[in-house]
Amino acid sequence: MLVLVGLVLCLAPADALTAFPPKFQVGKLNGDLVVKCNTSEQQVTWTQNGEPEPMAELVAEGQTLTILGLDLPAVGNYSCWAGTVLLDTTYVVVSGTREEGMNVSCQAESYRGSFRCSWTGPRSAVFHARLTRSDGSLGEWVPAAGCCGQFSASFADPSFCPFAEELRPLQLQLEGLSDTSYLNFSTHFFVRDIVRPDPPQELTVQQRGEQLHLAWAPPASWPLPKSYFALLYRLQYELPNGTQVVKYVEGAEETQLQERTRRVRISCQDPYANPTWSPWSTWQDVNAAQQRRLRAH
Known part of the structure; x- marks a missing residue:
């Protein structure tokens, strides 16, 4: 039996969406x-x-x-x-409803073809997103995580080659549904423009006579070989009087400091692409590092 229903003159909101509907x-x-x-x-x-x-x-x-x-x-x-x-x-x-300027931000930790995007949207909305890859193929829809107007999703482009020049940008397409409306947005970008390395790792501090010797390693997520995927390092160290000094090191993973130093930290960037610095490593207290080294011996 078919049901025909007339217009009811009162308002009732649609059920709140908790996931993107399949249809x-x-x-x-x-x-x-x-x-x-x-x-x-x-x-x-x-x-x-x-x-x-x-x-x-x-x-x-x-x-x-x-x-x-x-x-x-x-x-x-x-x-x-x-x-x-x-x-x-x-x-x-x-x-x-096409959301202009949805404030979409994408970030990759290296040139492995994987990255994460985040964006803002209506608090009541749900989203999914998909990628048009570098070889022109279309990826699957990926459900977005988030709530309260903040959303994110992770992607991987298996066709991405870190050694090849990027000739065409990736395209990210977002679709969203609020309680009442359809939202649609797309953006284009190159991986080289969204790379932000992780902080360098294994920062060590060793006193060698009057000099302070510092050594570190690239981020674990950074691709190899080092000769091809070079990094520029930025050291920040603090003097006993509280003055903070910055020193840059390229082509090496160690350096020496002549001045007395209270603490140090380090970040890095790809000097040949988008010049975005990694987050800083945590401060390394020089005296505490020396004491740990003495106890280890």
């Missing part, structure tokens, strides 16, 4: 929208957001349901049933 349709505000029940059943009944009397003017015919004059009270989950058996569900939203 959705986007209609124009005040336009008509046809929803199809994916079933072989010829006679079905419809609900909107679980209610047997949808808040919309509907025309049901066989396996299709036409929503007349789609408005905000008419958005939400439309489910078709055969008796008490759920056959299919479609989430209906309103089109026409």
